[in-house]
Amino acid sequence: MPKIKLPTKSPHIDMTPMVDLFSVVLTFLMLTTTMRQQEPAPVDTPFSISEKPTPDFNTMTLLLSTDDKVFLNFDNGPDTALKFRPKVLAEMGKRYNIEFTESELRQFEKYPSSIGVPMNQMKEFLAAKENTEKMKFQTGIPLDSLDNQLAMWILVTRQVNPNVDACIKGDTETGFAIVKKVLDIMADRNVYKFNLITSLEAAKINLEEIQQ
Amino acid sequence: MAEIIQEEKEGGKKKAKKHAPHIDMTPMVDLMCLLITFFMLTTAFSKAKVMEIVLPEKIKDPNAEPPRISASRTLNIVLGPDNKLYYYPGSVKPEDFNNLPPLAETDYSPTGIRQLLLERNRTLAKKIAEFNADVISGKIKIPQDSVANEIRKLKNIDDTGPIVLIKAYKAAKYGNFVDILDEMNICGIARYTFVDIAWYEEKMVETAAGINPSAAATAQN
Numbered sequence: 001m002p003k004i005k006l007p008t009k010s011p012h013i014d015m016t017p018m019v020d021l022f023s024v025v026l027t028f029l030m031l032t033t034t035m036r037q038q039e040p041a042p043v044d045t046p047f048s049i050s051e052k053p054t055p056d057f058n059t060m061t062l063l064l065s066t067d068d069k070v071f072l073n074f075d076n077g078p079d080t081a082l083k084f085r086p087k088v089l090a091e092m093g094k095r096y097n098i099e100f101t102e103s104e105l106r107q108f109e110k111y112p113s114s115i116g117v118p119m120n121q122m123k124e125f126l127a128a129k130e131n132t133e134k135m136k137f138q139t140g141i142p143l144d145s146l147d148n149q150l151a152m153w154i155l156v157t158r159q160v161n162p163n164v165d166a167c168i169k170g171d172t173e174t175g176f177a178i179v180k181k182v183l184d185i186m187a188d189r190n191v192y193k194f195n196l197i198t199s200l201e202a203a204k205i206n207l208e209e210i211q212q
Numbered sequence: 213m214a215e216i217i218q219e220e221k222e223g224g225k226k227k228a229k230k231h232a233p234h235i236d237m238t239p240m241v242d243l244m245c246l247l248i249t250f251f252m253l254t255t256a257f258s259k260a261k262v263m264e265i266v267l268p269e270k271i272k273d274p275n276a277e278p279p280r281i282s283a284s285r286t287l288n289i290v291l292g293p294d295n296k297l298y299y300y301p302g303s304v305k306p307e308d309f310n311n312l313p314p315l316a317e318t319d320y321s322p323t324g325i326r327q328l329l330l331e332r333n334r335t336l337a338k339k340i341a342e343f344n345a346d347v348i349s350g351k352i353k354i355p356q357d358s359v360a361n362e363i364r365k366l367k368n369i370d371d372t373g374p375i376v377l378i379k380a381y382k383a384a385k386y387g388n389f390v391d392i393l394d395e396m397n398i399c400g401i402a403r404y405t406f407v408d409i410a411w412y413e414e415k416m417v418e419t420a421a422g423i424n425p426s427a428a429a430t431a432q433n
Contacts, residue, residue, distance in 0.1 A: 015237035022244040029251035046390040049398055050263035064386065167262060172387030176291070176380045179389065187270045195262035196390055 038131075040114055040138040041065030043171045047201035054197060058163045060154070061197070063114045064170040068178040069140030071116035072153055084161055085109045091156045092119065100126075116140040119149055143185060151185050158189070169197040265393055268405050287332065287374040289325070289392060290315065290409065292417050293383035297325055297392070300416075309412045315420040320391050329399040333373040339366055340400045367402035376404035381417045 043063060056075060063071040074085050086105035093100045096119045100108075107126040108115075117125045117137045125137040143150040157164055166186060170179060186194070271278060283303045290298040298315035318324040330337055340363055346352045347359060354362065378392055389406075396404045417423075 012234065015241055019237050019240055019244065022241065022248060026244055026248055026251070029248065029255060033251055033255040045260065046387040048261065048263045048390055048394040050261050050394070052262050052264070054260045054262050169260075170386040170390075172385065172390075174386035176384040176386060176389060177382050179386050180380065180382075183267065187267060192267045192269055194265050194267070196265060196393070197260050198263050198390055198394075200261050 038113055039063060040071050040116055040135065041067070041069060043169060044173075045169060045197055045199050046172045048196075048198035049201060050198060051200065054167070055165060055195070058161065059165050059167050059195075060157050061114070061167040061169055062182060063116075064168065064174045064178055064182065065140075066171045066173045066175075068175060069116055070143055070150055070178070070182060071114035071138070072141060072150070073114035074157070082161075083109070087160045088153075088157050089122075091160060092153065095152055095156065096120075098122065118142050143181065148185065150182070151189060154186065154189050154191065158191075165193070165195060166191050167195040167197055263390065263393060263397070265406070268407065281375050285373075285375045286377060288377050288379065288413070290413060290417055291378070291380040291384035291388045291392060292421050293381060293423070294421070295320070295385070295388060296421060297388070298417060298420055299325075299328070304412060304416075306410065306412050309415065312412060312416050312419070315416050317420065320388070320395070325392070325395055326399060329374070329376075329395060329401060333399055333401055336367065336370045336373045336402060337400045339370075363400075367400065370402045373402050376401055378404060378406045379409040379413055380406075381409060381414060 041063065043065060059075045061073040061075075063073060065071070074088065086109045089100060089105055089108045092098075098119065100123075104123065104126045111134075116139065118139065118141070121137050121139075125134060128134045128137065141150045141153060142148070154166075168179075168182070183194075186192075286302055288300050288303075290300075292298050297318050297320060299318060300313055300315050304312060318328060343352070343362065343366065344359075347354065376396065378389075378396075380389060393404075393406075
């Protein structure tokens with residue numbers, strides 16, 4: 001009886017469909033991704049049932065950390081084309097008698113995260129090359145009544161872009177005292193509408209529960 | 213004549229070219245796996261959501277009187293320290309600071325504050341829930357984006373639900389604040405606002421939570 005000859009060479013798996021699939025997934029991820037930005041302070045947002053997405057532009061976001069520091073961020077959306085960030089800094093510089101050079105303004109525009117630098121250290125902050133070096137200047141925006149830079153930031157931002165909306169991003173554990181302070185500062189500048197940034201959580205109530 | 217010569221040449225080698233050249237795709241797959249993993253880990257998939265809140269306007273004119281609301285419909289919620297939650301109905305006059313009513317304690321769970329709010333807001337909550345059920349079952353046909361608007365209308369004409377005043381004690385947390393506003397949305401409360409805490413209410417919280425006011429003051433500093 002003749003023996004059935006098995007092919008001696010190793011079985012070759014055709015990887016083309018796998019590559020195709022991977023390409024599709026990769027393209028999808030690359031297009032949908034928005035890089036997670038490193039915030040100067042880690043913040044775990046509280047949960048809510050709200051399903052309204054964060055607006056992409058015309059926002060100023062106040063980051064309130066657990067150690068009572070306040071950071072400010074401007075959107076990086078279509079407004080970057082309007083050069084919103086450098087305008088704000090230039091205007092701030094005028095108020096505090098600091099002249100910012102063109103390259104410094106560009107640095108400020110490109111900085112991808114929230115900013116919590118007192119105005120007198122802003123130049124050093126922008127000159128710093130390393131990220132770790134920059135982090136040293138991120139001590140939070142001063143907001144006591146003697147030197148209320150946060151109020152000035154808000155005022156200037158609203159002058160530069162009147163359509164700006166205030167967002168508040170706080171940690172669940174942030175003390176209410178600082179939140180109250182910030183809300184008061186905003187109310188003094190006639191900002192009463194806020195967007196509180198939260199994570200989505202489902203909560204349902206049904207009819208029977210109500211009728212009980 | 214060049215063509216013919218070429219044909220002759222290829223004729224002899226035809227056997228070797230039977231199979232298409234096989235490219236080894238394994239390194240490519242490896243690379244792609246790596247990239248996919250990288251993107252998956254760095255992507256923030258769900259975009260953060262926002263919850264809107266409008267605070268009452270500050271009254272800057274010292275002679276202007278604050279708007280009056282009926283005490284019988286008022287429910288005061290005070291965010292206490294250590295994730296505690298207190299409430300009292302009606303209003304307290306600063307004159308009876310020696311004889312302050314006790315605060316009732318509750319919590320942020322569905323059986324706590326949510327139950328309480330739903331009980332007081334039953335008529336409106338029922339209307340909203342029925343409206344939602346009708347939309348889902350197809351009894352009412354309206355476009356999806358005007359549902360929120362319709363609910364807002366229902367809330368506007370309601371005059372039975374409580375008027376909730378939210379106050380926060382200084383040791384409360386930001387998470388508590390978001391939680392309570394969220395609870396207002398869940399229960400469909402039509403009228404709620406966040407107001408400054410009065411000194412006598414701070415006192416009430418301190419009595420209820422067993423805080424020594426002077427100790428609390430030193431802890432703050």
